[in-house]
Amino acid sequence: xxxxxxxxxxxxxxxxxxxxxxxxxxxxxxxxxxxxxxxxxxxxxxxxxxxxxxxxxxxxxxxxxxxxxxxxxxxxxxxxxxxxxxxxxxxxxxxxxxxxxxxxxxxxxxxxxxxxxxxxxxxxxxxxxxxxxxxxxxxxxxxxxxxxxxxxxxxxxxxxxxxxxxxxxxxxxxxxxxxxxxxxxxxxxxxxxxxxxxxxxxxxxxxxxxxxxxxxxxxxxxxxxxxxxxxxxxxxxxxxxxxxxxxxxxxxxxxxxxxxxxxxxxxxxxxxxxxxxxxxxxxxxxxxxxxxxxxxxxxxxxxxxxxxxxxxxxxxxxxxxxxxxxxxxxxxxxxxxxxxxxxxxxxxxxxxxxxx
Numbered sequence: 001x002x003x004x005x006x007x008x009x010x011x012x013x014x015x016x017x018x019x020x021x022x023x024x025x026x027x028x029x030x031x032x033x034x035x036x037x038x039x040x041x042x043x044x045x046x047x048x049x050x051x052x053x054x055x056x057x058x059x060x061x062x063x064x065x066x067x068x069x070x071x072x073x074x075x076x077x078x079x080x081x082x083x084x085x086x087x088x089x090x091x092x093x094x095x096x097x098x099x100x101x102x103x104x105x106x107x108x109x110x111x112x113x114x115x116x117x118x119x120x121x122x123x124x125x126x127x128x129x130x131x132x133x134x135x136x137x138x139x140x141x142x143x144x145x146x147x148x149x150x151x152x153x154x155x156x157x158x159x160x161x162x163x164x165x166x167x168x169x170x171x172x173x174x175x176x177x178x179x180x181x182x183x184x185x186x187x188x189x190x191x192x193x194x195x196x197x198x199x200x201x202x203x204x205x206x207x208x209x210x211x212x213x214x215x216x217x218x219x220x221x222x223x224x225x226x227x228x229x230x231x232x233x234x235x236x237x238x239x240x241x242x243x244x245x246x247x248x249x250x251x252x253x254x255x256x257x258x259x260x261x262x263x264x265x266x267x268x269x270x271x272x273x274x275x276x277x278x279x280x281x282x283x284x285x286x287x288x289x290x291x292x293x294x295x296x297x298x299x300x301x302x303x304x305x306x307x308x309x310x311x312x313x314x315x316x317x318x319x320x321x322x323x324x325x326x327x328x329x330x331x332x333x334x335x336x337x338x339x340x341x342x343x344x345x346x347x348x349x350x351x352x353x354x355x356x
Contacts, residue, residue, distance in 0.1 A: 036227070
């Protein structure tokens with residue numbers, strides 16, 4: 001019993017160490033700064049007309065999908081960006097669609113899936129993921145409608161001076177392009193370049209460039225507001241991530257992988273449900289679900305169950321659910337998890353029915 005407890009605790013702490021080494025510096029930190037900049041520096045009218053609560057669904061949801069397609073980040077790294085656009089006035093449906101799309105349907109994930117699991121499976125993944133992203137976002141917005149106010153009054157008061165200052169300078173829109181371009185480049189270089197000398201060299205250059213852009217184009221008041229929002233995101237999200245990652249490491253140790261072929265080797269409801277539930281509660285960084293899926297396939301998992309797994313695993317996890325709850329509430333968080341389960345299982349069943 002003592003040995004089991006030690007092994008479980010070790011698995012939990014190992015998961016935290018692995019996450020901290022692989023994701024904190026180059027994934028979460030840039031994401032926090034991007035989210036903070038969205039709230040403090042991006043004028044509300046840049047978001048609301050396209051992703052706002054009263055935006056037409058025909059435009060809002062495709063824009064949310066396209067935005068997510070360009071960001072190859074995991075379900076945890078996307079959280080600060082989701083919180084940023086949500087806090088800035090984006091509607092619940094488009095924001096959830098954005099939250100789903102980035103880890104599930106980004107270009108890198110699709111290309112990697114194609115190389116490991118085949119083009120047919122990759123095409124099925126991207127098509128079903130886009131449908132699921134819009135379906136989950138739209139369904140959640142209809143099941144739990146939002147109030148009419150777009151932003152809390154206290155937040156309007158807090159940032160009124162800053163937003164006014166930004167509006168007065170919007171004739172020079174290139175400053176927004178420069179700043180967010182450099183921040184996204186920092187995120188991209190840190191997560192997609194493996195050669196350490198090249199990664200650290202480019203990161204140093206981009207950080208200096210970002211500092212120069214900030215000093216040249218933004219006032220001290222705006223910069224302070226940006227840092228304040230960044231810190232708010234960090235202290236709210238990071239502790240919850242650590243708790244969730246700790247328990248996901250324990251759960252991962254307890255999963256009996258040798259029984260995969262026995263219980264998930266067909267396309268029945270149980271076989272489709274088990275990998276989805278595993279994906280919902282156990283955290284893996286984006287793209288890691290692909291070699292995991294290859295392993296599951298080799299152990300006897302059916303293609304339908306495999307599709308259900310890749311639809312759920314990169315999108316949601318125990319850590320992300322804990323964080324999402326802070327921004328959309330417990331009721332919506334539970335609906336969100338249930339909707340992902342429904343769309344993932346349905347997607348896996350449809351893929352197995354159409355392809356095979």
